[in-house]
Amino acid sequence: MLKSLRDSSLTGPHKVFTAVACIVPLELPVQPGYALEVNLEETEVYFKSDITDQQIIDYVATGEGSDAAGGYKIQETAGKLLIDRIEGDFFNVVGLPVESTIKLIKKTLAAAAADDSDESDSEFDDY
Template sequence: MDSKHQLIPSEPPPSYDEARKSPLAHSRSPSGTSGVKRPPPGPPPPLNLPFLNELRKSRIVLASASPRRRQLLAQIGLTKIDICPSKFAEDLPHSLGALNYVLETASAKAHDVYKTEINNTERGEPGIVIAADTIIVSHDGRILEKPRSEADHIAMLKMLRDQGEHKVMTAVAVMRPLESATEPGYNMETHVEETNVKFDGDVSDETILAYVRTRDGNDKAGGYGIQTAGSILIERIEGSYDNVVGLPLRATLKLIEKVMEPEGDVHDEDFFVDSREEDSD
């Protein structure tokens, strides 16, 4: 069977009513048709939320080439996305500290793409720009990004195994142009999500080498993908799974909702709590 068809169910999922009925209720009638009407085939409908419905009428720009982030956005029904990777060098000094480093990098990516796309005469200005940056913070506080070579990749995974625990930090920045002339001409909301990850301390060097040679982790911060074969290295996580994949979806949805609110709305309190406190490690 073609691998791309293995993920597609042979039949649509049952309706709620059908799922609650006994197996006898699903038997075929003499005419060969099911006794219960099944829903139409295909994926489930997108989230029916007013701010998302409004956003789907406009241009959604993702300032990232990551297929994983695009797939995560599709889970909330944002499928028509323009991929416009940021050209920001991502060379901020690590001396900023992990939280400031990842937040400033994501914000710089958003600004970089926003400045390019706001005057796009062919496609029109974006409804929103979504940018993100993911880093690994080792147990001893080092910022890890994508491995530079096979040797670096092996050493990175061995260090994460030997240290036991690390953090995955993803900063998300969402920008929306304002219709008014209010400075600076856009609204931007940001959030930093943290997830604690525990590596399996019994993973052998042989297993690490075998994983590295799959090339699965080459393009991922920390050198592994939890949603692919890299899951064999992980014992457990505490926090958002999507954050480890590359985009904390719950937090991103809240950022989108906030920037899509009518201009001039006043908020008495921050949307998120404790996401911007400096790491004490």
């Protein structure tokens, strides 16, 4: 897989995607009962095209990337050995795009608060 990522770097980067969904229940039992927001983060990773097969074999032998989705851990040795550059969120490649996730949580909480306040202004408040 790492050889394939290296070889394809001649034509461009590979892309790392992380989807995050945030759900906050509403205080009032109205349909659907929650606020839902989603985000899809995309980061382009450029492998060094001059990495040799032997360097890749040596990296794999360390076992560092054996439990990583792409076969490498950018935050460890692979970031120095295999990666030329990235475009996008570094933490997306690590596993969780922290900044966009925090923004998503805030957006979902605001949506839930707005839904709750909208419902409190309903026509049934007079009864």
